[in-house]
Amino acid sequence: MILLIALLSSVAIAFWPSDEHEGLVFWTFTRHHAQMYGPVIEDWNQQAEQADLEPIQMHVLSMGALNRRTQSGMWAKTPTSDLVEIERSSVAQFMAGPVDKVGFYDLTDRLQEEGIYDQINAPSFAPWSSRGRIFGLPHDVHPVLLCYRADLVEAAGIDVSNIKTWADFERAMAPLVSDLDNDGDTDRYALGLWYTAPQNVETLILQAGGGTFDEDGKPIIASEANARVIARMISWCVGPNRIAIDAPEFSPSGNELKLTGRVVAALMPDWLAGVWMNDMKDLGGKLKLMPMPAWEEGGRRTSVMGGTMLAIPKTTRDFDTAWTFAKELYLSEDLAEQLFVSNHIISPVVDLWDKPFYQEKQPFFSGQQSGLMYIEQAPHVPYRSSSPYHQIALQKMMDAASGLKDYAVKNNTYDPDALFPEAKRLLEETESLIKQEMSRNVFIAGQSAGGGGDE
């Protein structure tokens, strides 16, 4: 009987009609994107009927599922999607092998030949490039500004135009770090960031001219800039002169801290501005944006956080249609407007930056022209590595930061200058570990960029 059931069910499965995918399949990992893409896809599909083109079917998958399914499909050489959006923190896993074995189409030559490369903000290609080849169309730029509670700052008589560096910021905002309920504990902090949050650490080290790997793929983990930033971050997060609180994004506790005025300022990439506008409407009119304080006088006033690319897996059954759709979607003015209006994200297409929708005053940011402020900083976003070891290096740098925090507490040393030598030592250890790990990789050892595994 069991055998009979097994046989019958096998036959049934073999002949069961599966869902036929009509057209090309497009995977994205967020509903925000899906909502924006809906009208563009609808238009495409209407035109597709008349022009005998493949229609597009969009699916929203959780990021983990999207990454695993894409990776599994590439490994097993089975079809997954025809177009897929990949987030910055996930891209490294797709770049680990030899460059010709990366599972996405190499778009470098097409981008150059079709003139698209010149239309797009150059730094936006970096995270999607490996060993000199580009594997995706950038969705965004994601410059970072500093967002602050204008109501609190102005009530305290602080003039933010005098804040040029992080040292200025510390001095100016110190009076706002206070015990609001007189219970002896500090309740309000000047900055919402933490040394264990990878995006916070990466944003600040990139701003300072540090990072994980340089453009040739060589590790720069133990750079002076990284050590300086990590030492300063620890002095912000622990000790008598603490000015920062851990107020994570997308968490009820983090949002509560922001809504109740316990966080005065936060690093604010354009996409996060959109999240705050949608999720924390009560802060509307109380916030303002300013360029990030620099690490030294005259230094860079912005950084970069997060990012997405649109890639075409090599398993697609119609590259040409997928590529045509990708360009129509990502280079479209309508989408750029949607992207900004719904999510406050500025397009990487430089030609669109003078469009009127970016000039509008935003009531949420107290009437500032926030779009324009982000665009002003967009060309200055720092280079970001796409090394397959980037995420590992970043994780280990945070471990070094945790180690430095323990050192600071144990030795009762919180001055960033005093912490600098230990920060440098910990980062040198980290870099050595990463180099050892890279030296194991037989696929990228000796390759010019993204590798550096010849140590």
Next chain:
Amino acid sequence: MSKSTARQYPAWVPYFFLLPFLSVFLVFIAYPMLLSATMAFQQNAGPGVSEPVGLKNFTWMLKDPAFWTAVKNTTIFAAASVFIQLPASLGLALLLNSERIKARGLWRMIFFAPVLVGLPFVAVLAGLIFEKNTGLLNVTLHWLFGFDVEFPWMQEFVMPALIVAAFWMYVGFNMIYFLAALQNVNKDLLEAAQVDGANAWQRFRNVTIPAIKPVAAFVILLSLIGSFQLFELPYLMLNETAGPENRGLTLVVYLYQQGFDRGDLGYASAVGWVLAIVLFGFAIIQRMTSKTSEADA
């Protein structure tokens, strides 16, 4: 079985009935095992891209501090399972086996309930409990003792937090095994011991423990194997990371990171084989211990 009965079936019939199992076993167990044994001596960027590396995966494993951190964390977790969780399960089982406890069925249900809701639920809930600022633990401790609400349990005490979450999940599960074993303890022996003047501790030590020993050995083996396969709990509680400084890194999380985050299925296979050998060792020890117990009996 008589000869006439045996002749009723052709010789191939047993093999025919074994065929469904064998085909599934060969396709889904034997073949992947063989493949992973081969891959353990290769470096991969996905299954399609491989280079033979000899024993380098194993030698790197021995040198990699993260591997030893994973071994240490997994061992701590396993020790906590065996020395904290199982005695607690036994204690609960003894308590709920006592006729003096009222509504025993309800209590059993309450302690067993976390198993019914599943590990992901427990992991998410535990993550919320240990959260800074708004987590139930910190808020309660702050309210009671003025404890620092910002205390980062999931950064400073990752393994204890995982152990507490696993304790909540599995204490009731293992209790059921012990409860079943306790209900099979010969009551005549217990009464005879009592008549002979044995106190409660002596009865427990000399009658109950020997009677439940096979079940206890089995539960210990299950706990060890489960502990060495710990994955979902840290993966979910630590947001798909191993926590700061790999404080929540377990062997299977390490294997997963290497195989699926870094794409080196060869190295992950090598880790898997080391893990399999360790678990096989535990199973052998359990078998030997059981045989010794049976011989003693």
